[in-house]
Amino acid sequence: MPTYPTNDPHRLATAAVVVGVDGSEASDLAVRWAAETASQHNRRLLIVHGLDLAASAELLGIYEVMAPPVIDTMRQRGVDLVTTARRLAYQVDPTLTVETEVSEANPARLLIRRSETAYLVALGTAGHGAPIGYLGSIMLAVTSHGRGSIVVVRDTGTEQRTRRVGPVVVGLDGTRHSEPAVAAAFAEASERRTQLVAVHAWGDLFFDRFAGVPYTIPDNDAQIAGQAIIAEQLAGWSEKYPDVQVIRKVYLFGPRRALTDWSGSAQLVVVGSRGRGGFRGLLLGSTGNSLVQRAHCPVMVVHAK
Numbered sequence: 001m002p003t004y005p006t007n008d009p010h011r012l013a014t015a016a017v018v019v020g021v022d023g024s025e026a027s028d029l030a031v032r033w034a035a036e037t038a039s040q041h042n043r044r045l046l047i048v049h050g051l052d053l054a055a056s057a058e059l060l061g062i063y064e065v066m067a068p069p070v071i072d073t074m075r076q077r078g079v080d081l082v083t084t085a086r087r088l089a090y091q092v093d094p095t096l097t098v099e100t101e102v103s104e105a106n107p108a109r110l111l112i113r114r115s116e117t118a119y120l121v122a123l124g125t126a127g128h129g130a131p132i133g134y135l136g137s138i139m140l141a142v143t144s145h146g147r148g149s150i151v152v153v154r155d156t157g158t159e160q161r162t163r164r165v166g167p168v169v170v171g172l173d174g175t176r177h178s179e180p181a182v183a184a185a186f187a188e189a190s191e192r193r194t195q196l197v198a199v200h201a202w203g204d205l206f207f208d209r210f211a212g213v214p215y216t217i218p219d220n221d222a223q224i225a226g227q228a229i230i231a232e233q234l235a236g237w238s239e240k241y242p243d244v245q246v247i248r249k250v251y252l253f254g255p256r257r258a259l260t261d262w263s264g265s266a267q268l269v270v271v272g273s274r275g276r277g278g279f280r281g282l283l284l285g286s287t288g289n290s291l292v293q294r295a296h297c298p299v300m301v302v303h304a305k
Contacts, residue, residue: 008305010148015119016046016099020111020138021085026124030153031085033162033298034122035092040191043119044097047085049078050107078102108141115146120300122151125292143273143292143301149184151300152292154263162267163297167195167247169266171259171287174200174229177272180302185270186237188300189244197247197262200230201255226250256290263295273303 009015019034021027031047038045051074082100089098103110115121125139143150153162170185172178189196202222230248238246251258263269271288291299 009117010119012117015117016044017041018046018048018111018114018118018121019085020107020121020123020142021047021049021081022107023081023084024124026153028085028088028124029162030122030124031088032092033151033153035089035096035098036162036164037120037122038089039093039096041119044099045089046099046101046114046118047082047089048101048103048110048114049081050103050105050110051075051078052106053104054106075102108138108145111138111142112145112147115142115148115150118148120149120151121146122153122298124153139292140289143288146301147303148305149300149302151298152295153298154292154295164267165194166265166267166297167197167262168192169197169199169259169262169269171255171269171271172198172200172230172233173255173272173287174233177304178233179272180304181270181272181300182233182237184300184302186241186244188268188270190241192267193243194267195245195247197249197266198230198234199249199251199255199258199262200226200233201251201253201258202226222252223250255287256294259287259291260294260296263291263297263299266297268298268300269295270300270302273301 017034017038019027019030021031035045037043053071053074079102082102086098086100089096105113111121111123121142123139123142139152143152168185168189170178170181172182185196185198227248227250230250234246234248238244249258249262259269259271269291271291273288288299288301292301
């Protein structure tokens with residue numbers, strides 16, 4: 001097993017699985033997934049809801065102080081939401097340690113702050129093809145600016161539950177940005193007792209959309225070179241996790257397409273928080289950005305420490 005720095009707050013025994021709720025079906029799905037994860041990892045579950053009082057005050061035209069009845073109503077709704085979510089969590093595992101928090105803070109800022117010491121942060125999002133609205137903006141903010149592992153629990157609109165069979169899939173871009181994702185993916189595959197599929201695509205462009213351009217790599221030399229990149233990024237991890245069978249896949253173009261396709265049978269897709277370019281200011285790579293909006297299973301975005 002790999003050793004982690006003793007000062008890593010995400011690996012402390014006290015680090016909780018954190019899930020944000022807003023009362024939607026998507027957040028209910030995230031609560032169930034988070035409760036299952038907390039149960040498997042023997043960790044406490046923290047259910048949080050942000051009231052965003054400042055934004056509500058501005059919306060209502062109340063700039064100094066909101067009327068106490070309005071605040072009381074918002075608080076009570078928040079309490080009702082986390083209470084309902086706690087009941088959902090106990091349905092998954094009645095022995096879970098479940099805590100709740102209703103905060104005046106903006107939901108995204110609340111989850112980002114909690115991510116600094118959480119084992120992971122989970123949140124739900126709307127189904128495939130849904131527009132990026134309020135929920136979506138929170139999701140993008142947290143996946144971009146959070147710390148540690150942020151999991152977007154995808155609601156595809158068909159299952160209303162997450163998949164518990166199939167491999168863990170990790171996207172490798174051939175750079176150091178993939179290293180935290182590799183560590184997390186091996187740990188998840190071992191915990192879930194399933195295979196790990198390591199996916200590498202030579203190029204980010206979607207040339208596979210055009211007729212006559214192959215999606216896979218027919219050239220043996222290119223395939224060998226791609227496999228070498230994967231082997232380098234996975235070096236040492238199979239020895240640390242001998243129980244995890246690794247399948248290596250190389251594609252010519254389109255990591256987003258490859259990983260989205262694999263998400264149709266995977267129980268979890270893991271990616272780094274930045275693309276292979278590592279552009280300054282681009283906190284979530286294009287592949288990760290696409291996956292959290294379109295994947296068919298939960299997506300874990302892993303931020304470097």
